[in-house]
Amino acid sequence: MRPYQFSQERITGQDTSLPAVLYQLYAARLLSYLRRHLPDISDAEDVLLEIFVAVLEHEQTLAKRTEDEQRAWLWTVARNKVKDVRKRLARRPLLVMLEQASEMPEDEGEMPEAVTLREEAHRSLHLNIQKLSSVQQELLELRFGYGLNHMEIAATLHKREGTIRTMLSRTLDKLRTFYARNEGENSHGRKRK
Secondary structure: OOOOOOOHHHOOOOOOOHHHHHHHHHHHHHHHHHHHHOOOHHHHHHHHHHHHHHHHHOHHHHHOOOHHHHHHHHHHHHHHHHHHHHHHHHOOOOOOOOOOOOOOOOOOOOOHHHHHHHHHHHHHHHHHHHOOOHHHHHHHHHHHHOOOOHHHHHHHHOOOHHHHHHHHHHHHHHHHHHHHHHHHHHHHHHHHO
8 A cells, every 4th residue: 555645635734744734634533532531631632742742753654654554553542542541540549530421512492302312312322332341332432433444443452354343243233232122121111000
């Protein structure tokens, strides 16, 4: 594969160096990922800075890679940096990791029933995802939360693409089983009343 050539149309700023272009393309999504996995916004911002310092240090190597390989490299670095911060925080027992709940924007014109149903569906999904292993949760997050493809997830998790496809398929099957089981319990409970 040829190294990825950035086109002028994709570049929004004046600086066309590889680190600047990668920052413009991926910083917002990486920061979103970091904020979700780290307890403090300042930790997330610090890690984002560390990621792009690593980009500067590896600029020549990254320049020879395709865009997909560069993106996978960024996500791998981000994931590893999150692990490092978590290890460091785990050594400080008074600091508790808080999960940031994603807030769903409400349309003021929506009917209260629709809002309630949407919130109930979101809660149900969240509860079912919590039943999955941490690896399965991470797979779903990388695929659907951050839009990475199978190849990028494979590179990020240091696994083969076929393995990722299988794992993701099994994870989705497991989620479907949870939903089917919940539906069965709900309909069974209604019949008893």
